[in-house]
Amino acid sequence: MTTETALANNNINKPIISESLKTLLTTTFKTLLIPFVGILVFLMLWSGAASKIDTSLGKFPGPSAVWEQMGSLYEEHSAERVKEQAFYERQQKRNEARLAKDPDYVPKIRAYTGKETFLDQIFTSLITVLSGFVLAAVIAIPLGIAIGLNKTLNAAVNPVIQIFKPVSPLAWLPLVTMVVSAVYASPDPLVAKSFLNSMITVTLCCLWPMVINTSVGVASIEKDLVNVSRVLRLPALKHVQKIVLPASIPMIFTGMRLSLGVAWMVLIAAEMLAQNPGLGKFVWDEFQNGSSNSLARIMVAIIVIGFIGYLLDRTMLQLQRFVSWDKAGTAS
Missing domain, CATH: 1.20.5 (Single alpha-helices involved in coiled-coils or other helix-helix interfaces)
Known part of the structure; x- marks a missing residue:
């Protein structure tokens, strides 16, 4: 059995x-x-x-040439870091020798001013796009909530949004450059003007998708939820915190994902024009350089730009899944 x-x-x-x-x-x-x-x-x-494909600089780079230049760019970065470390070690030795002779001497450390490497430029671009994106979110999300809750404000602001929404952010760059040059006049600036020009341009391109999606999400909240808030007599801020934000998070994050994707694309062109030392400037400098390796290096930059854009989008999606109550609505 x-x-x-x-x-x-x-x-x-x-x-x-x-x-x-x-x-x-x-x-x-x-x-x-x-x-x-x-x-x-x-x-x-x-x-x-x-x-x-034959170009004025030789054959169009294939995968093997691009892979080779990836290795070359990393080696250049490593060599530059070695130079930087040696630079600071020399300063330290000179300061120690000077202190041995003069105990009252105040040591000075000069910043390393070597050239920006490819990895440094990636970091600069990421700092620029995230700074502009965060600044835009701080402005756009509260504005979108206010527009979504108030029909009168929506009617007043909507024409302005519809006029400026189709304008390419790069069209703003000359005006941004002039304003920053006039307002941000300092003999010892905290950040470079080129960084501010690129960051503000990114902010301008991030504003509209976030404002529109946030306001639509707030305005389309189910009436039952609004009625619950009225029955409970929630104050305005509690109403936004407990009802409006949880219900409109999917639309808010849709706007944020759209904004971040557009911002990353716009940033590269903005850095070319503003000469901010990021990936856009790297592409422009390689194009101007015109060496036999320039095309392969530009292809490396293109692949890195695309990969980083993908990672930024996936990061926003994971963040949306983390904060959203509707997990099924964040499947892709």
Whole structure:
């Protein structure tokens, strides 16, 4: 009887195990194999097309040339860090020798002024885009909530939004540059004017999607939720905190994701024009340089720009999932 029971259990478990294995293989195929095949086909097409394109600087760079320049850029960064460390070590030795002779001497440490490396420029671009994005969120989200809650304010502000929404942020750059130059006049500025020009341009391009999506999200809150707030007689700030924000978070984050994606694209062009030492300036400098490696280095920058843009979007999505009550609404 025990043997028959064991056989019966084995027969029951076989389909379950087989079904689990099938599900695992299907999931692995979809998440790993299909993307790998897609990337492989793309690399093959890229390599084949690149070998047939001749430019004034030589062959269009293929995947192997781009990979080689990635390594070269990292080596340049490492070499620059070694120079920086040696620079500060020399200063420290000179200061120690000076202090040994004169105990009253106040040591001075001069900042290293070597060239910006590719990794440094990536960091600069990230700081610029996130600074502009945060500044825009601080302005746009409260404004969007106010517009969504007040129909009169919506009617007053909406024409202004609709006029300025289609304007390319780069069209603002000359005006931003002139205003920053006039207002931010300091012999010892805390941050460079080129950084402010790029950051404010990013802020301007982030404002409109966030304002519009936030106001639409607030205005479309279910009436039942509004009625609950009225029954409980919640104060205005409590109403926003307990009812408005939780209900409108999906739309707010949709606007934030759109804004961040557009901001990252605009930033590269803004850095080219404002000469802020970020990825945009790197691309422009390589284009002006015109060496045999310039095209491959520009392709490295393009790939890095795209990859960082993808990571920024995924980060915003994970943040939305973390703060949103509607997990099903943040599936992609």
